[in-house]
Amino acid sequence: MRRQLALAAALLLPTQAVQAQASVGAGAQSGTRGYWWYEAPPKEEEAGGEEEQPDPDALVKPVIPPMAELATWTPPKIRTLIEQQRDYAATVLTVEAVSDFWRLQDFARRKARAFAGVTQLAMLTHPELNARAANPMVGEARDVLGAHKDQLRRQYLRSKASEFALVMFARASCGYCRVQWPIVQRFQDEMGWQASLVDLDRKPELGQRFGVEVTPTTMVIRRNSAQRMVIAAGVETYPNIAQMAYQAVRLLSGDIRPEQWLTAAGEENGFFDALANGPVSAADPRGTGRELADPPGVRP
Known part of the structure; x- marks a missing residue:
């Protein structure tokens, strides 16, 4: 009798081992963790958990385009480039960098003088825009x-x-x-x-x-x-x-x-009348303003 029980136990052991292994495999697939389960820890994120941001104060040499391209830039964009080149030149203190800064300054000076010249022509072409017509200097x-x-x-x-x-x-x-x-x-x-x-x-x-x-x-x-x-x-x-x-x-x-209020006697409908060519305030009940092409001195 004892020999029969021992033989039956020996026959059952392999079956139980296979069932145990099968249950462990199923647990792994279902997401459960057994007692001896091991999983590699995730990699630690970099310090701060954020990507490194570029240093806004880092020394960067500005890119100066050709004058033909620079002439198409708006004044705010030109001013920004001049300021960047100034800061760069003041940091590296080389003859080339300082010379580039003054070349940009010279370009801005010539552009301003060109604007002033065209302005004088515009004043002669449209005397209603010229203060001298209403305020003689003699x-x-x-x-x-x-x-x-x-x-x-x-x-x-x-x-x-x-x-x-x-x-x-x-x-x-x-x-x-x-x-x-x-x-x-x-x-x-x-x-x-x-x-x-x-x-x-x-x-x-x-x-x-x-x-x-x-x-x-x-x-x-x-x-x-x-x-x-x-x-x-x-x-x-x-x-x-x-x-x-x-x-x-x-x-x-x-x-x-x-x-x-600043329109003096005799200046009505003239150069010094703020409302000579139409409303200038959004609160003006007469409207939002007239077209710039209206003749000077015309009141709505």
Whole structure:
């Protein structure tokens, strides 16, 4: 009996070994890991886990194209090349590198002079684009133009004397106020306006009402209206007071837009009028602007 059991056990051992090996192979194929399973570890990534980036401060010799090609480049692109060559030349300090930098500078100088030359031809071809047509440089002509502007400004301000007035806010302790008040009185005499002096020490509520904190403050007010505008904070000369009052009245009257604040008397629809050829602001209700080919001085 014992001999029979031993023989049966000997016959079963090879079968069990094959089944065990088969189960191990199936486990490997299914992704499971046995007790003695071994897998090579993955390779470690390089330090930082990222590819090395080029050094932006590395010394690189710029490539300078032929002048014929350089002439087709835009000014920003040329400027970038000049800066790169400058930095390179200042680093290596060789005669060749420094010479290349100055060759680029010479090219830029000649290009700028060529642009200036073509600009003069353009000004002669289109005089409406030339400031000299509206602002002569000759002394005698400038005197005549100045007198003409003063006359136009005086006529306009006198025509508005019954509609507007000047108010100067002052304090007894303000020494500058004693300097500004005679200038305001001169404006009153020459333009026929009413000018009033308000002492904020006696009437502080007026300072709060009109938002005045600095003295002297000179303000244009419109009669029977809430419209007002400060034209001077501190001491101003008579010509400046007259010019600022002229601009303020035109703006409050609707004769000009804020974009035309620097347009002086006699400059309407001319070279110095910002709106002479159409709108320049996206907020302008008249539109987005006129074509550049429109005749000069044309208002929509």
